[in-house]
Amino acid sequence: MGFPLAMDLHFDCTQCGRCCHDLRLTLSVDEARTWAGRGHQVDLLAEGWPWPDNGDPNDALIQWRKATSFEVQVGDVPFRINLRLVARHIGPCPHLLPDMRCGNYDERPRICRIYPLESRPFEAASPAGRKCPPEAWRNDLPLLQRDGVPASGEAQALLSAHRQAMIDDVALKARLASALGFADTAFAGEGMAVCEIAPPALLTALEEAELGLWDATQHWTIVTNRQSTAKMLADLDCPARLVSAGSAFLPTFADEH
Numbered sequence: 436m437g438f439p440l441a442m443d444l445h446f447d448c449t450q451c452g453r454c455c456h457d458l459r460l461t462l463s464v465d466e467a468r469t470w471a472g473r474g475h476q477v478d479l480l481a482e483g484w485p486w487p488d489n490g491d492p493n494d495a496l497i498q499w500r501k502a503t504s505f506e507v508q509v510g511d512v513p514f515r516i517n518l519r520l521v522a523r524h525i526g527p528c529p530h531l532l533p534d535m536r537c538g539n540y541d542e543r544p545r546i547c548r549i550y551p552l553e554s555r556p557f558e559a560a561s562p563a564g565r566k567c568p569p570e571a572w573r574n575d576l577p578l579l580q581r582d583g584v585p586a587s588g589e590a591q592a593l594l595s596a597h598r599q600a601m602i603d604d605v606a607l608k609a610r611l612a613s614a615l616g617f618a619d620t621a622f623a624g625e626g627m628a629v630c631e632i633a634p635p636a637l638l639t640a641l642e643e644a645e646l647g648l649w650d651a652t653q654h655w656t657i658v659t660n661r662q663s664t665a666k667m668l669a670d671l672d673c674p675a676r677l678v679s680a681g682s683a684f685l686p687t688f689a690d691e692h
């Protein structure tokens with residue numbers, strides 16, 4: 436069954452707990468510090484877009500990408516890199532209680548409060564893209580989204596705060612990558628390069644980045660699991676490395692070697 440994107444959605448959580456399993460939760464820097472401070476795993480993900488000019492000022496998606504990324508030169512090619520801090524858990528979230536309630540309810544990250552709404556701008560929530568069971572979407576339940584827009588002011592405020600953090604954290608995350616010695620990025624749309632960080636190492640690197648002990652200057656390399664992309668980048672004198680799907684590279688496409 437398909438669902439139109441811009442639509443009214445009614446919803447109530449059934450507390451099935453599915454959304455608290457096997458996830459990468461996008462966190463702000465402050466949330467990542469708290470998460471790692473409790474000993475839980477946080478990864479840093481990287482994706483880069485070739486950025487030959489300043490981007491169309493009338494294209495809101497391009498301007499959002501620009502606001503949430505920083506400029507680098509990869510060989511002869513200008514790129515913008517987006518870094519995402521994510522809480523990663525395989526299986527249940529470390530805060531999930533046996534009865535599927537959240538054991539961290541009052542301090543859960545914003546992204547948990549936003550779900551099942553869509554955290555990314557220019558996209559609306561859709562039941563097809565969520566883990567919630569069909570009975571959570573009955574039309575007699577409270578209104579969640581009207582014509583593609585969150586129905587409550589509280590949800591809109593949460594989304595605004597989440598997106599603003601993605602903008603405000605850009606410079607600090609760039610310095611954090613330097614502190615971690617992480618300088619691999621996936622090519623736009625092909626997946627994400629991954630830096631897995633032990634919680635104590637993340638806390639130390641964050642502290643050093645905040646103290647300004649590192650700047651954002653690094654020699655970035657594009658990692659790709661597609662031979663055709665690696666060749667195209669090599670032809671442009673853009674440093675690139677062919678990799679395979681795995682813990683250090685989350686692919687959009689199957690390996691093409």
Ligand code: SF4
Nearest residue numbers: 455528530531537547
């Ligand atoms: S913090 Fe709570 S709501 Fe968020 S994934 Fe973990 S258990 Fe679920």
Ligand code: SF4
Nearest residue numbers: 448449451452454567
């Ligand atoms: S998957 Fe949906 S219905 Fe189930 S606990 Fe998460 S938000 Fe609630």
